[in-house]
Amino acid sequence: MDNAIIYARSAGNSEQQVKRQRKLCRSYLREVGLTEVGFVAEYGHPGRGLSVVVNAAASKGATEVIICDLSRLGRTSLVNLKNSNLLEEAGLTIHVAAGIVSGPVTDDDIRDKMLLFAETDLNTLYGDDVTER
Structure with a gap:
């Protein structure tokens, strides 16, 4: 089990x-058979919390990071790509637990499509304002 x-x-x-x-x-973890070894919460723009994730993963032997939806890594494409790359460069596979499309993000094409769906979800919820808050 990873x-x-x-x-x-x-x-x-x-x-x-x-x-x-x-x-x-946590529900997603049980569904796919992963073991939770840490939890990081962040408020505001994504940033320092992702460094905590990378450090916790290294110290606890984690190879996977689970997020609720892809927009948790940033609501704009550029911010999301930067944060996704940070996690991937640390050797972590990103998993999306909920939303229109869920599961592991195994390549850039899947990430791009998931981000489009996440932006569509945000537009539905919040209107056209999907900028970082």
């Missing part, structure tokens, strides 16, 4: 949102 770190992020300060994300990620 070890995984759960990463949850709330653009605001919503503890409820972080708890909901963690619950969805």
Whole structure:
């Protein structure tokens, strides 16, 4: 069984949102047979929390990082790509636990399609304003 770190992020300060994300990620872990070895929560823009994920993964032998949806790594394509690359360069496979498309992100093409779906979800929820908050 592979070890995984759960990463949850709330653009605001919503503890409820972080708890909901963690619950969805834990459900996904059980479904695919991964073992949770760490949890990182971040509030605001993605950044320092991702460094914590990378360090925790290295110290705990995790090879997977689970996020609720791809927009947790950033709501704009450029930010999302930068953060996805950071995790991938650390040897972590990104898994998306919920949304229209879920599962492991195994290549750039899949990531791009997942991001398009995530942006569509955000537009549905928040209108045209999908910029970082």
